[in-house]
Amino acid sequence: MAVPVAFFAVFFAYPVSAIVGRGLKTDGTWQFGRVGEVLTRPDILDVLWFTTWQALASTALTLLIALPGAYVFARFDFPGKQVLRAVVTVPFVLPTVVVGTAFLALLGRGGLLDELWGVRLDTTVWAILLAHVFFNYAVVVRTVGGLWSQLDPRQEEAARVLGAGRFAAWRRVTLPALGPAVAAAALMVFLFTFTSFGVVQILGGPAHSTLEVEVYRQTALLLDLPTAAVLTLVQFAAVGAILAVHAVTVRRRERALKLVDPAQTSRRPQGPGQWALLGGVLLTALLLILLPLGVLVERSFDGPGGYGFGYYEALQSAGGSGSTFLVPPLEAVGNSLRYAFIATVIALVVGGLAAAALTRRAGRLVRGFDALLMLPLGVSAVTVGFGFLITLDKPPLDLRTSWILVPLAQALVGVPFVVRTMLPVLRAVDERLREAAAVLGASPLRAWREVDLPLVRRAVLVAAGFAFAVSLGEFGATVFIARPDNPTLPVAVARLLGRSGELNYGQAMALSTILMLVCAVSLLLLERIRTDRSGEF
Amino acid sequence: GCGGSDGTSAGSGASKGSGSKTVTLVTHDSFNASEKVLKQFTKESGYTVELLKSGDAGSALNQEILTKGSPRGDVFFGVDNTLLSRALDNDLFTAYEAKGLDRVADGTEQDDKHRVTPVDTGDICVNYDKKYFADKKLDPPQTFEDLIKPEYKNLLVTENAASSSPGLGFLLGTIAAQGEDGYQDYWKKLKANGVKVVDGWEQAYHEEFSGSAAGKKAKADRPLVVSYASSPPVEVLYADPQPKEAPTGVSTGTCFRQTEYAGLLNGAKNEAGGKALLDFLISRTFQEDVPLNMFVNPVVKDAKLPEIFTEFGETVDKPATVAPEKIAANREQWVQAWHSIAVK
Amino acid sequence: MLSLEAATVRFGKRAALDAVDLEVADHRIVCVLGPSGSGKSTLLRAVAGLQPMDGGRVLLAGQDQAGVPVHRRGLGLMFQDHQLFPHRDVGANVAFGLRMHGAGRAESERRVRELLELVGLPGAERRAVAALSGGEQQRVALARALAPRPRLLMLDEPLGQLDRSLRERLVVELRTLFQELGTTVLAVTHDQGEAFALADRVVVMRDGRIAQEGSPLDVWQHPASAFVARFLGFDNVTPATVTGRAAATAWGKVPVPEGSPQGEVDLLVRPAGVLIGAPEDGLRCTVGVRTFRGNHVTVRLTPENAPVLEAECALRDTPDEGAVVGVRFDEAETVVLAGE
């Protein structure tokens, strides 16, 4: 517990409180009056209201659409399942500008809906909500599906023989067992959408704005730190309220469950009902995720002289142009992977330790720490980034210009994922299994390694996948810190998009496609990693 | 090391004492220079340039302000006239009169104490889709006044002045042209004439503007967009094969001029190197490298423009300008007023 | 009520149910016996529709159940490992089936109270299931299965973790209850006493097939095969050649009842039919381990050149260990087994 606490104290609590403190303190005295002042501004209240309700709506919609997906991925075997599971995670790494493009192509003028029914959703809230579902589908599918695949199906069978229909059995037996995982996924989706930035701007138009945008504007553009500090506190309050609700609802539901080997629980769908469900989920994934991604891929091949690899070739030659603008794409891939790898390792170590500590201990302090771990998802990257600047400026921690800040900032976002995906599973592990290991001679540490670890293996992989994807796609912090000579893929994409000219745009699409590919392949490889299954003799 | 794979970036600029052979240039994301030119500087002065890019222009400057007194580098480049006052008020820079400062264009020097040195100028202007206007047999608009004429109804797309730099530039342009009293009225008319506001330049240019390659794919339907005067030559430069004529043009009467400055940071570890770098930034070698890397104009009179600029670009004779102090004082209020007219 | 026709379930190559035909008449209590792994639980799961079948049909009240979802079959199943719902307390577990069948709150509270009383856990409604002992959990599972009063109730080792006196009381009460309600019951048990006490008929399974079926008395008195005999705990089984009223065995001549099958067969001598007398009087055996079995003592007797025999005698008649005795056989306790 010491490691995660130290990590969070140094790389989160201290920087963020420093920057907030700087905003709220003038000449050494706290100016709490600012809070009331900002909070009574009607435009800020509008933003707060919109931010909150769109986040709630997005979360609800995401759960609605993704829970059947989680079921299908947990319980059914079908060809291409692993690939599809990796692909639905791809949106996670994409820069929002690029995603905006894809969604506008589908929902906007001349888009699919426009052509078919003359419906345009751009600048409506629907576009925002759908894009949020697009981004966060995988969060639900993976965190919930991870636990689901390990639930003993006989529990549901017990309900069925007592007269419960399929849905009733699910609602009354499986859902309560899944509760903590669903809550964890919902919490993460809420935090992402609550702090949504690019999606709202691009798809909602300038009329829609979130708190996050305001914080960014006040900090990065206007350097109005007092206002930014108040807004950050408001975000804190909102996030804190949600965390409190989460803590209360989850605490009542956490129970030891009989976890089984996931390989035993999935089978080919049987009967028309199950096939229909599978078909429905695949169709949803196709329409909602593959289609937007497809638009990007299509554009990356759609050169001036018809389809071809022109933009990809152009990417290659850009390396030789002798400018600081572009590096060869392979190098950007390498940079991205390196940063993401380090960030993932940090996130896994810090988050894993935190999750292990949180499983065994209870009490107010621990619960508070649990909540603190989630806060990075609810705090603007600018706040953290600027906080770093004013705090990590003294040796031995003068990291302001060090590359390590990039993976550190990314890990800050990865840790909540690790904790939230691992905790529901860890807390479901029956204490008696650990006891069984202990009476067979395993020390507590060994028991953790031999019992908990294999059972949370899936969750760890899911968490690692997310930490990796988050780091791969992170832009807000990376763009502040990344050295110009080693940009990551999203930074390179953003640079290209910042210029006019057909080749620049095409290359941006090509690079985005490469980013998607890198993400999907990495996740697939990650899933192949198997910690010992049958156990060494 | 992981990130700093090559030797030049192995350490941090701030840790280097004076007499170091590295000079750190803190700048924004859009900064670019040819490797060749940077090597040239090393050859001439003996200093190696280390680049530190930190976000867009606004946040790069604000980061410098936050770390004032203990800067991460020696020279900062990238503060423009809309932000200049903030930099100067915060006492960010040490005065230094760069060698060759006499060659810079008139009116670009804004600080008589030489705390900042102008490096480039660029114009934010309305661009138009040539093909659209040719097909419609319509003259493209040339001035701010033209934009509110009924024949240009529903044709213009611009960016959010609250968060986008060209969006703000265009707003400032209208303020310069219409006056502080008139611009609100002008925007009401513009709004009535169907101006569309989107959030960022990328979206406006790639998604809404029918003149761009991406816009064509997206079936964009706005032939007028707020962009840069350099956008047409860039369209030519980054097209394959190169067209004989730029697909887009510039409405030269709708331009707002931005000048970007560099300055020696207060508390720089390598002041000598910083001074050498400032000298270099307005040297002919660097200045002639500027257009093709950052797509803005050199600030010195003796720099030659590349052919692609002279051939496909248009010169802006009377750009609108607003004094930096005035921008600093009124910016938020102007943007708010604009927001309630143009967006809500 | 229930009939299975050639019901087959395969796991990989092995058949857990191998073309099983079974009829259970209305209101009957049938106990399924069989060694561990012989397919008893699989049989119940197949009937419930929880285990997809690789062949054959399940009929309930004459209706083919193919395509009928589990919860519409109107049956109950108590799982071997209980599968109590950890998120619900004891009362809510028991009430679950009632709620699914739309019982009102008062009604269901009353039934829960009754059932918990029946299984000896009065007032346990609000307890967490994780805080129950093993036997208490089993009793809650039993109450939960009984609650909705299904027309066909299947119980998988319902009393396995309970002590004898509780089990005996429950057997009696369950029998009465089932008779009252007219419930048809299919129960798995490994306790023969329970099977005999509870069942109208017993089914002995072996490797996915039915090895014998009949009334308890029938099965006990006339095991169909050496397997069944051994499974029922009889160890005195030996190959024999029957001629008329006598069988030639390794233990010498053994009298057999009238009308026994003739020829090469297996012969069972029940321990009670092994009569211990003076050494000169019959087969000479040395007395080995004596096991005290409550009311009786079983004695292992080792003859010269013949397999060990097991004899049962009253406590006071037990010979000393190491003594040499003579053994005769009681015709009434020998059974000629039809070959495998």
Place this chain on the structure above:
Amino acid sequence: MLSLEAATVRFGKRAALDAVDLEVADHRIVCVLGPSGSGKSTLLRAVAGLQPMDGGRVLLAGQDQAGVPVHRRGLGLMFQDHQLFPHRDVGANVAFGLRMHGAGRAESERRVRELLELVGLPGAERRAVAALSGGEQQRVALARALAPRPRLLMLDEPLGQLDRSLRERLVVELRTLFQELGTTVLAVTHDQGEAFALADRVVVMRDGRIAQEGSPLDVWQHPASAFVARFLGFDNVTPATVTGRAAATAWGKVPVPEGSPQGEVDLLVRPAGVLIGAPEDGLRCTVGVRTFRGNHVTVRLTPENAPVLEAECALRDTPDEGAVVGVRFDEAETVVLAGE
């Protein structure tokens, strides 16, 4: 080996272990019997160190175990609900303890093979535990507990889900194994036959206390109280006034053995001591339900104005249901119970 001193475990107000004192000598096999919920599992968990105690001490080989973590106590425990590791196959489950004790791969493979053979699951190493039948899981759990050969092995209903013949074989083999290895064993069982066959001593628990302790024969022949007698399955228990060699009971005068305690006591008549004769000859009873119990039949007899009696008789001597018979009592099968 093991001694408990005033071991106390409370759940809320109720004591699951109430100041239990217990000594288990080296190499002994002790069986713990007791009704469901009487604290048997809690006792084992307390010894293992899995259940924090509210009072008392646990000593192993004379060492107070307070503060000694579970994995250092050098004992084994087989859980009532098995707790197999779901993510490991059968072989890895069994090998787990061996690995924890640093056994080599070849050695551990050999032991696993041996143990799986012992429990009747040869070649099951690579099977998934979720694909095992209930009894198969129990046997894997047993093998897992046996594998590291702990000095004190605790088994919580180790054979409860197995059929009789397998159980009988295992009891014999386990006894031999434990004797060979000199293992001290503390086993919970609800099967009295198992307890008698396996145990050197039995401990009968009641509500967290020890109700009786002794050799199986001892406990069986001289239950210490009406509770123990009833728990062992004897229903013919009644209050009595003993004077000399006779006891006055609701069933009339019953002869008692010489040297029986005198005065107001409880009296037990074993079913075998209820002798059925002609109606005029003794206590008049009506024959009720007859339950076939394998070798014997138990018969419920209803006297006029007295509690029901249970009698045991051989199959051929069984009276018809509804018949009226006369009952006498066999002095050798009556036991005067020391008061509660």
